Amino acid sequence: MWNLPNLLFGLFSRDLGIDLGTANTLVHVRGKGIVISEPSYVAIDKKTKEVKAVGADAKAMAGKTPASIIAIRPLRDGVIADFDVVEQMLHEFIRKVHTQTVVGPRPRVVVGIPSGVTEVEKRAAREASLNAGAREAYVVEEPMAAAIGAGLPVNEPIGSMIVDIGGGTTEVAVISLGGIVINHSLRTAGDEIDEAIIQYARREHNLVIGERTAESAKIACGSAYPLDLELRFTLRGRDVLTGLPKAVELSSVELREAIAGPVNSIVETVKLALEETPPELVADIMERGITLAGGGALLLGLDRRLQMETKMPVYVADDPLTCVVRGTGIMVESLEDEKYRRIIAASQEGRRLKYSR
The missing domain is CATH 3.30.420.40 (ATPase, nucleotide binding domain)
Structure with missing residues (x-):
């Protein structure tokens, strides 16, 4: 795993650190930094299974596609929900990276995954990376990667x-x-907060809104604590009773109530x-x-x-937003470093330290 051929390959290949997130996928290239930050969306032709768009282009299609095309998020709750689609999404991102860099050996990849996943889910993340074009693939638990990316003394x-x-x-x-x-x-996490806003709009205002509108409301004036200056946001959607377009103005106080559960x-x-x-x-x-x-x-x-x-x-x-990918990036920049080898090995095995209380 850490022998001389790997060291020589590492000098010429563009190893990747990937934050394979439910909402966004970010890619760090060794020696270049973060080169891709795009939504984890894929647009697919339902009949031919052909990928029509990936990332931002696919997200722009969400809710606006003809019946023959669907725009989906292939990861749910931090894990792979559709293996084949995730593989195609990773393949496209890796292809983009290699068209931006010199031709070299296939990359080694470190992928951030949630710490609570099963061994089957870990193996799915590794295999998706390998099938997408990685030479070697390792997983690291997201909280560890985020802590490294945030500069904590791990x-x-x-x-x-x-x-x-x-x-x-x-x-x-x-x-x-x-x-x-x-x-x-x-x-x-974020998806459940969006869903809480959707349910609140329907329950309290008979208003049907989409995920993107809920996300915009959350970003603009969602809050977890009273603000010094409370904000307002206009939700636009469809009236449940009439079926016609409708707009409702909400305050950050109401949105705080809406998202209190998550x-x-x-x-x-x-x-x-x-x-x-x-x-x-x-x-x-x-x-x-x-x-x-x-x-x-x-x-x-x-x-x-x-x-x-x-x-x-x-x-x-x-x-x-970039803590996890910066953490995986730091690790791919120093894959031969003993301290990161130990962290990666612990993540593969799911080990936990034990402290006497």
Whole structure:
């Protein structure tokens, strides 16, 4: 795995770090940085199974395609729901990368996956990468990759807590000495917040809206804690009763009520993880704080809500959307480094560190 041929290949191949996310897929190329950041969407012809578009082009088609074409998200809750489509999506992204770089050996790939997946789901991620053109494929747990990308001292004897809120999963982990000590993987995240907004609009205003409208509302004025200046957003959709177009203006107060369920689940999971954390590591977290990563970290007031609930400092990582892919990128830049070899090996085997309490 780490022999001389691999080292020589690494000098010439464009190894990839991939954040294979439910909502977005990001690709880091060794020596170049992040070159792809696109929605995890694929548009397919239902009859021929031919891929019509991938990424942003496919997302733009969602809800607007003729009957013969469907635009789908092949990952759900952070795991592969449609293996063949994910393989084709990865193949297209890897092809894009190789057309932008010099021709060389097929790349080695490190893929970020949720920490709560099964061995079958891990194997599916590796095989999809290999079938898409990777020479070698390794998986790394997303909270570890996010912590590395956020610049936390994961290899030091210091407790660090990362809360990575993506589209399909929320990963809460306490990390020390290059391993995950406490971990909770919750399949409640950005998608469930969007769905809560959709259900609220239908229940309270008889308004049918789509996923993209709900996501826009969440980004514009969704919040987890009262804002200094409350915001407003106009939802546009179809009236359930008349079937005609309808617009409703909501305040951030109403949206906060709408998304209270999934937000409360995330907060309770963070508190549960802290309750299970060994005292010495809790002391480190009290001093260093909790780091938020992933797109959900951008939800207004979430850091203040968690700070109030946990009585600990809470920080949003720099560019939280790219933490996982930056972490996998750091690993592919140094695949021969002993400390990253240990982390990858632990992720393949799903090992956890044990601390005496």
